[in-house]
Amino acid sequence: MREIAIIGIGQTPVEEQWDKSLREIAGGAVFSALQDAGMEQVDGLFVGNMLSGILSQQENLGALTTDWVGLRNIEAFKVEAACGSGGSALRMAIMAVASGELESAVALGVEKMSETKGVDTTAALATAADADYEGAMGLSFVAINALVMQRYMHQYHWRHTDFAPFSINAHRNAMSNPYARLRESIDIKDYHKARMICSPINLLDASPTGDGAAAVVIVSADRFKRSGNGKPLVTIVGSASATDTLAVHDRKDPTWLDAAYRSTHQAYAQAGVSPEEIDFFELHDAFSIMSVLSLEATGFVERGQGPRLGLDGEIGLSGRIPITTRGGLKARGHPVGATGLYQVVEVVQQLRGEAGETQVANARVGMAQNIGGSGATIITHILRNQN
Amino acid sequence: MREIAIIGIGQTPVEEQWDKSLREIAGGAVFSALQDAGMEQVDGLFVGNMLSGILSQQENLGALTTDWVGLRNIEAFKVEAACGSGGSALRMAIMAVASGELESAVALGVEKMSETKGVDTTAALATAADADYEGAMGLSFVAINALVMQRYMHQYHWRHTDFAPFSINAHRNAMSNPYARLRESIDIKDYHKARMICSPINLLDASPTGDGAAAVVIVSADRFKRSGNGKPLVTIVGSASATDTLAVHDRKDPTWLDAAYRSTHQAYAQAGVSPEEIDFFELHDAFSIMSVLSLEATGFVERGQGPRLGLDGEIGLSGRIPITTRGGLKARGHPVGATGLYQVVEVVQQLRGEAGETQVANARVGMAQNIGGSGATIITHILRNQN
Numbered sequence: 001m002r003e004i005a006i007i008g009i010g011q012t013p014v015e016e017q018w019d020k021s022l023r024e025i026a027g028g029a030v031f032s033a034l035q036d037a038g039m040e041q042v043d044g045l046f047v048g049n050m051l052s053g054i055l056s057q058q059e060n061l062g063a064l065t066t067d068w069v070g071l072r073n074i075e076a077f078k079v080e081a082a083c084g085s086g087g088s089a090l091r092m093a094i095m096a097v098a099s100g101e102l103e104s105a106v107a108l109g110v111e112k113m114s115e116t117k118g119v120d121t122t123a124a125l126a127t128a129a130d131a132d133y134e135g136a137m138g139l140s141f142v143a144i145n146a147l148v149m150q151r152y153m154h155q156y157h158w159r160h161t162d163f164a165p166f167s168i169n170a171h172r173n174a175m176s177n178p179y180a181r182l183r184e185s186i187d188i189k190d191y192h193k194a195r196m197i198c199s200p201i202n203l204l205d206a207s208p209t210g211d212g213a214a215a216v217v218i219v220s221a222d223r224f225k226r227s228g229n230g231k232p233l234v235t236i237v238g239s240a241s242a243t244d245t246l247a248v249h250d251r252k253d254p255t256w257l258d259a260a261y262r263s264t265h266q267a268y269a270q271a272g273v274s275p276e277e278i279d280f281f282e283l284h285d286a287f288s289i290m291s292v293l294s295l296e297a298t299g300f301v302e303r304g305q306g307p308r309l310g311l312d313g314e315i316g317l318s319g320r321i322p323i324t325t326r327g328g329l330k331a332r333g334h335p336v337g338a339t340g341l342y343q344v345v346e347v348v349q350q351l352r353g354e355a356g357e358t359q360v361a362n363a364r365v366g367m368a369q370n371i372g373g374s375g376a377t378i379i380t381h382i383l384r385n386q387n
Numbered sequence: 388m389r390e391i392a393i394i395g396i397g398q399t400p401v402e403e404q405w406d407k408s409l410r411e412i413a414g415g416a417v418f419s420a421l422q423d424a425g426m427e428q429v430d431g432l433f434v435g436n437m438l439s440g441i442l443s444q445q446e447n448l449g450a451l452t453t454d455w456v457g458l459r460n461i462e463a464f465k466v467e468a469a470c471g472s473g474g475s476a477l478r479m480a481i482m483a484v485a486s487g488e489l490e491s492a493v494a495l496g497v498e499k500m501s502e503t504k505g506v507d508t509t510a511a512l513a514t515a516a517d518a519d520y521e522g523a524m525g526l527s528f529v530a531i532n533a534l535v536m537q538r539y540m541h542q543y544h545w546r547h548t549d550f551a552p553f554s555i556n557a558h559r560n561a562m563s564n565p566y567a568r569l570r571e572s573i574d575i576k577d578y579h580k581a582r583m584i585c586s587p588i589n590l591l592d593a594s595p596t597g598d599g600a601a602a603v604v605i606v607s608a609d610r611f612k613r614s615g616n617g618k619p620l621v622t623i624v625g626s627a628s629a630t631d632t633l634a635v636h637d638r639k640d641p642t643w644l645d646a647a648y649r650s651t652h653q654a655y656a657q658a659g660v661s662p663e664e665i666d667f668f669e670l671h672d673a674f675s676i677m678s679v680l681s682l683e684a685t686g687f688v689e690r691g692q693g694p695r696l697g698l699d700g701e702i703g704l705s706g707r708i709p710i711t712t713r714g715g716l717k718a719r720g721h722p723v724g725a726t727g728l729y730q731v732v733e734v735v736q737q738l739r740g741e742a743g744e745t746q747v748a749n750a751r752v753g754m755a756q757n758i759g760g761s762g763a764t765i766i767t768h769i770l771r772n773q774n
Contacts, residue, residue: 001487021519053440057510058518060469063630063763067637073649075628076764077475078467082447088464092479098486100388101626123444131445132408239488241462243450250454262460376450377463 001270002098004236005224006383008037008217009345014181014333016114017211022056023068026110029213029341030069033106037217038229043102045076048089048109050337052078054124055116065108075102082128083286084372085109086340087241087379090216094239097218104223109341110213121209125336128373130247142206142287144248144374146198149289152255153200156304160200163288164191165310166323167204167330170285173317174327176357179342181210181333205288207329214341216348221386234351237365238267238382246376259378260297260369267367268299271382275299278382279363280322280350282343284371285329294369295321298380317360325350325358340370344381351385388657389485391623392611393770395424395604396732401568401720403501404598409443410455413497416600416728417456420493424604425616430489432463435476435496437724439465441511442503452495462489469515470673471759472496473601473727474628474766480605481626490607496725497600508596512723515760517634529593529674531635531761533585536676539642540587543691547587550675551578552697553710554591554717557672560704561714563744566729568597568720592675594716601728603735608773621738624752625654625769633763646765647684647756654754655686658769662686665769666750667709667737669730671758672716681756682708685767704747712737712745727757731768738772 010032017025026047034040047061058064062076075096081088086109093107113121125141126134134144153160167186174180186204194204221235242262248254268274275298283294292306300321301309314320326332326346329339347366349355355363363385370379397419404412413434421427434448445451449463462483468475473496480494500508512528513521521531540547554573561567573591581591608622629649635641655661662685670681679693687708688696701707713719713733716726734753736742742750750772757766 023519050446051440053438053511053514056518057514057522059437059467059514060516060633060760060763062468063633063760064517066630067633067763072632073629073646075478076468076630077479077628079479080446080465080467081449081463091462092464092466092482095479095486095488096482098488099482101482101485124440127440127444127446129447130451131443132410135444241464242460243453243463245459246447246450246454259460373447373450376447376454 003221004094004097004218005221006216006218006234006236006348007224007229007231008033008039009348010036011179011214011342011345012212013179014210014212014335018114022052022058022110022112023064025112025211025213026065026108027069029215030065030106030108033215033217039217042071042104042106042217044074044096044105045071046089046093046105046107047078048085048337048340049078049111050080050082050085051111051113051124055119056112081372081377083336084340084370084377084379085337087370090341090344090381091239091241091379093218094236097220104219106215106217107341108213108215109338111335111337112211113209113335114211133247142198142201145287145289146201148248148254149200152289155255158307162307162311163205164188166285166288166291167191169315170324170328170330173325173358174331177326177332180327180331181208182331201287207286207334210333210335212333212335212338214338214345216341216344232352233386234348234383235386236381237384238271240266241379243377244375246373248374255293257293257297257375257378259375260294263378263380264298267380267382273365278365278367280325280360280366282346282368283323284369285324286334291323317358322360325355325360340379343368343370347383351383390608391481391484391605392608393603393605393621393735394611394616394618395420395426396735397423398566398601398729398732399599400566401597401599401722405501409439409445409497409499410451412499412598412600413452413495414456416602417452417493417495420602420604426604429458429491429493429604431461431483431492432458433476433480433492433494434465435472435724435727436465436498437467437469437472438498438500438511442506443499468759468764470723471727471757471764471766472724474757477728477731477768478626478628478766481623484605484607490610493602493604494728495600495602496728498722498724499598500596500722501598520634529585529588532674532676533588535635535641536587539676542642545694549694549698550592551575553672553675553678554578556702557711557715557717560712560745561718564713564719567714567718568595569718588674594673594721597720597722599720599722599725601725601732603728603731619739620773621735621770622773623768624771625658627653628766630764631762633760635761642680644680644684644762644765646762647681650765650767651685654767654769660752665752665754667712667747667753669733669755670710671756672711673721678710704745709747712742712747727766730755730757734770738770
């Protein structure tokens with residue numbers, strides 16, 4: 001595949017942005033990314049978004065965004081794979097530039113969730129699951145994850161408290177991230193005291209939603225090598241995605257993320273790396289159980305032993321595999337269709353050495369993994385600092 | 388760009404499919420397309436859909452479809468650009484195969500609109516327009532088109548009756564299409580009698596919605612030339628898309644489809660053809676005014692003179708530019724996110740000589756054009772029979 005570089009990144013704070021419309025939030029990230037790239041024009045725009053039709057009565061976000069940001073007339077589409085929409089938009093942008101049809105593109109993720117005009121957000125989020133076989137049974141998205149976590153704890157003999165390190169780590173890392181929604185540290189006592197949402201998932205096992213947008217500018221690496229923009233050259237060395245059954249009950253083992261295994265190992269092969277060579281991993285910790293399952297399917301720990309990495313301190317900034325280094329979904333926040341691009345922006349920050357107090361030392365290779373539905377669509381990207 | 392062939396086509400009838408769920412409708416088209424291609428497996432699936440989140444409480448249609456049709460684990464996403472979603476899904480599939488990331492893909496368009504569970508379909512369709520500046524004014528989608536038509540009639544001195552040939556032609560061509568929703572001929576008297584919807588658009592100026600799905604299987608042409616499947620080789624010789632302002636009032640001239648002009652002329656250049664070499668044109672006749680504007684922007688007639696082509700009989704099967712040869716949106720029906728792929732399936736039927744009573748003689752080069760929003764996103768494909 002044609003070598004592709006990420007040459008610009010932009011993001012807005014994840015928060016309740018009552019004073020900004022959907023297009024204004026999107027524009028915030030796109031303008032920042034273009035400015036960071038030192039570009040005014042690109043050939044295409046791919047928007048990851050899940051809920052704008054339901055919550056903002058607005059579809060056609062490709063044209064909405066190009067119109068608003070002054071990139072009128074360029075090719076633009078919305079890409080949707082539930083909470084994996086952001087990663088999917090990047091995957092599409094990569095294929096568009098790799099095909100030679102476009103020379104440059106913006107991949108944008110945007111979600112506006114606070115202002116719902118009376119729509120039930122829990123029901124809206126349940127559209128990520130199987131409406132006929134899960135939704136119709138009254139299963140919300142958190143309920144599905146609670147069943148998976150319950151099963152995992154039973155199957156591998158873990159206690160609820162063993163999951164605490166994932167939330168504590170995420171909150172600690174978010175403290176210095178100005179874009180994070182929850183910049184407050186938590187400890188094990190807070191975790192034990194947290195209100196139960198859907199047993200065994202309590203409030204501190206779950207990520208907060210929010211309004212936000214993140215964007216990257218990509219170009220062919222050849223072009224960047226010729227002109228440059230004063231930033232380190234960060235290229236995409238692995239890009240892959242896979243699907244699994246939409247409903248969790250259709251899987252042989254509900255505690256195994258097959259689409260994560262498939263897409264990650266394809267990306268490892270493309271990049272020519274093994275898990276040992278990944279310096280940090282922005283995983284999809286929508287719920288703490290998802291951190292565990294992601295670490296297992298990607299080969300960082302054996303099956304059933306995910307909580308061990310947290311308990312042994314291996315997920316911290318100087319651990320074996322630092323995760324959620326800017327706060328993750330848990331503390332940076334989870335504006336669902338935007339999340340996949342927040343992850344990629346954060347990987348670029350680390351690879352450029354722009355991660356401030358949570359900088360991973362000598363970060364050369366980073367991985368981002370975005371999940372849509374209960375593991376139904378999983379998109380994995382591996383990035384490398386080529387300088 | 389890598390040369391790409393369409394080697395399989397499939398569609399379901401456009402109708403009210405109360406006995407079928409969204410996934411069953413999608414599956415019907417995918418199974419037919421795979422069977423027509425003589426293939427059991429592809430590398431990716433791109434689903435064009437606009438309204439499933441709002442009307443069926445179901446997002447994540449990529450995983451929904453791969454799961455249902457037995458293509459589990461392959462890469463799959465939903466692509467959305469309002470009523471241009473189907474053409475957008477094909478455009479994405481083309482870029483994916485052109486990039487070399489995938490060797491084969493299904494592009495699917497699917498929409499289930501009859502069963503709305505109490506949601507207002509008119510409001511759902513208005514999400515294609517600008518929610519903040521058009522929707523908030525109470526403008527429905529038909530109202531926006533009515534304003535455009537009114538302006539066009541005033542500006543170029545046409546009467547309402549001058550638009551009748553477009554609807555009459557579409558209904559005539561649908562008579563022999565077993566997949567068409569409205570297989571009933573109409574005449575000028577019916578057109579004059581038709582109930583007014585939003586002046587000057589009457590019932591016979593407007594296309595009916597419906598439930599339906601259409602799909603194509605694409606592969607690199609090289610691969611097809613090696614193996615073949617007994618069908619004529621139909622390749623994609625032009626593929627382009629462009630955007631315009633989301634709201635019509637932001638355009639210099641509301642009666643000019645700039646994104647159609649841009650995407651069509653880019654596709655002409657790729658294909659090395661001029662309008663004279665296009666044997667037939669499946670255009671996006673959601674309303675009769677859109678047929679007129681499409682024919683003008685694509686260069687088949689000068690600006691302001693679109694109705695002339697209808698009045699002079701030039702849009703019929705043996706006319707200068709046959710359009711809506713299988714019934715178009717007006718009579719085949721307009722299941723919004725699926726429409727772009729119905730158009731492409733119909734172009735392939737013509738190029739293969741499989742169009743029955745409405746076969747265009749010696750059809751070698753055909754064009755399909757899909758529109759999302761009021762001309763905000765326009766996707767153009769030119770196909771050629773290479774045998």
